[in-house]
Amino acid sequence: MRQARQLLLSPQDYSLLTDLYQLTMAACYTGEGIENKPASFELFTRRLPDQFGYLLAMGLEQVLDYLENLSFSPEQIQALQETGIFAHAPDRFWSILETGEFLGDVWAVPEGTAIFPYEPMLRVDAPLWQAQLVETYLLNVINYQSLVxxxxxxxxxxxxxxxxxxxxxxxxxxxxxxxxxxxxxxxxxxxxxxxxxxxxxxxxxxxxxxxxxxxxxxxxxxxxxxxxxxxxxxxxxxxxxxxxxxxxxxxxxxxxxxxxxxxxxxxxxxxxxxxxxxxxxxxxxxxxxxxxxxxxxxxxxxxxxxxxxxxxxxxxxxxxxxxxTGQPVNGVYKLVEIDGIPTKKESSDKATYAGRKQVFRHGDYDRLGLAEDAPEAGETPLLQQVMQQGKRVFETESLDSLRQRSRQSVAALSPNTRQVDNGSPVTVQISPSLQRLQEKMRYE
CATH class of the missing domain: 3.20.20.70 (Aldolase class I)
Known part of the structure; x- marks a missing residue:
């Protein structure tokens, strides 16, 4: 196997900057014929860093740059084949890598927006193998920039x-x-x-x-x-x-x-x-x-x-x-729907909410609902579409705009949430429709 002397990153390397299991899962999906099933993944944090009362979402610009440039070169595909790990992968797996580019939609809260546990910072709606593949890079970017x-x-x-x-x-x-x-x-x-x-x-x-x-x-x-x-x-x-x-x-x-x-x-x-x-x-x-x-x-x-x-x-x-540096942001990226079927994780202490969601912000609370829910009086939906079929649908924001939104977002929080010692997160209500979906899945 070839060895590089310099571990440097360029946009051409984006496709391979991932965990191995993203690729092996993509190969498995392909072998079973489900690689192009429409899937939705959401990126959120289950808890805030110790003593934090809020988290500012950040890193979206680099996420979109990554998704726009995602592709596999013949040399990269050959390097994967030479590992021997994919010896039993179907031939179609290599075909989708050769022609594959990100063709999904992305919904995200604007950078500089304060968010709280279980509120999605972004959602990826894309063919299953594509939505799966991008997990590692998205978490790396969002977790680190949001912390800083x-x-x-x-x-x-x-x-x-x-x-x-x-x-x-x-x-x-x-x-x-x-x-x-x-x-x-x-x-x-x-x-x-x-x-x-x-x-x-x-x-x-x-x-x-x-x-x-x-x-x-x-x-x-x-x-x-x-x-x-x-x-x-x-x-x-x-x-x-x-x-x-x-x-x-x-x-x-x-x-x-x-x-x-x-x-x-x-x-x-x-x-x-x-x-x-x-x-x-x-x-x-x-x-x-x-x-x-x-x-x-x-x-x-x-x-x-x-x-x-x-x-x-x-x-x-x-x-x-x-x-x-410091304690990391524990952001996760979970499948919430596939082929129109809501999914959820039920592991102890790591359970998630099923279904594609929207965050509705009110002056006194946040409400976590389903994507199709309508805002109630005084509420503003936070997740906005920023990419459609792999192409940006909004302009890059200036640093001044991001800085101003960050300050306004923090200023709107209560003193208890803003305090540096044991800040208290805003109450996040669960909408009746989202609650009914969870109960239905438990019953089934």
Whole structure:
């Protein structure tokens, strides 16, 4: 078997970026002649991450890009055949891969919409083998981007609208690809900018950042003066914040204050990356009253809330590790209907609701109903058709639009749902029609 030296992903590889069982199930469906039966799968989460009161749906744009580009090349089919795993697969299996492209419909809630357990973030209506095959990629995209977007929204909610929030997570994201998705989700969830240059430029944004301790250490080692590092960096980037905690934070602040007073330099901002950030920010403010104070170092919504409540004088945060990692979103992708027949999973603690569904949002509650149910007074259906027969039916949304929807969606939630400690999810009612369907299936 051939071995690639670089594990890099391109759109041409989308078809093989899946779990093996998606392909073996597709082969089984084909051998039994049911591969093209109309099927519906829904992607949802059974529970929220610990202490979360909501989840922001995110990643739809990358899902649609994947589905539009899904195809198998002759080389990919040959590689699958060479594994020997599919030796007993029917010949027609290879034929559908050769000619196959995604031809289904997709319904989804708009990105940046708050959702709750058992509410579908998207539904795929497609021939069975196609709807099955795409499960792995869809879960990867939606689970990860929804996690990062939600963390970003919670951080923005705690920090307030005036605080500048920067995404610094590239070095701790789970992969180079994940770092791009994390930057997108963080900005869509409410952060102002990212330090990831590629992500920023691809998203039409300006990257943002400061400086590292290594620059200060290098200049200090060569010249014996920390101030040489500040002076050199300011010559080329006069508006960028200076990192002043490499050695003695307060001593650096005092020296810079003296230089500002003497007209030797200007300091627009400083970054603190360690120490008692409450006391240091207050002391630095007394010496550099006009400088914006940024803080970084394992920041999350709980740390920012504590700093704010303790009286820290910080106007900006760089947020990395805890934004782009952490407990995962437990999104699942389940068959809910095949050939017009509702299906459900009844495993202990993992039961699902049968039937194609719609989420109806009211100001005081959500209602989970069947797709054919009509909205009641004051309700808005959340799932919208975004793809028809494999083609998009809506325009790509700007980051500004996603950020605005995220903020509006979170602002509409109750304080109990928004709180960072043990947030309470919105009550999700089950419509009478959906309840009757579940009871009918239990009876049968």
């Amino acid at each position: 977007a939600t963390r970003a929204a919670r951080i923005r909610d705690v920090a307030g609208e005036e605080v500048k929030l920067l995404e610094f997570g590239t070095r701790r994201a789970f992969s180079p690809q994940a770092s791009l998705w994390a930057a997108r989700a963080a900005l869509a969830g409410g952060l102002d900018a990212t330090s990831n240059v590629l992500a920023a430029l691809q998203l039409g944004q300006k990257p943002s950042g400061t400086m590292a301790h290594s620059l200060v250490m290098a200049f200090t080692a060569l010249s014996g003066e920390e101030d040489e590092a500040f002076a050199a960096f300011s010559r080329y980037f006069p508006t960028a914040p200076l990192l002043i905690d490499t050695y003695d934070t307060l001593d650096a602040a005092k020296r810079l204050a003296a230089q500002v007073k003497g007209g030797e330099t200007q300091v627009t901002g400083v970054r603190l990356d360690s120490g008692d950030l409450v006391a240091l920010s207050q002391a630095v403010r007394s010496h550099l009253p006009e400088a914006t104070i940024f803080a970084s170092g394992d920041m999350d919504e709980w740390e920012i809330q504590q700093l704010t409540q303790a009286g820290a004088l910080i106007e900006g945060y760089g947020i990395g590790t805890k934004l782009v």
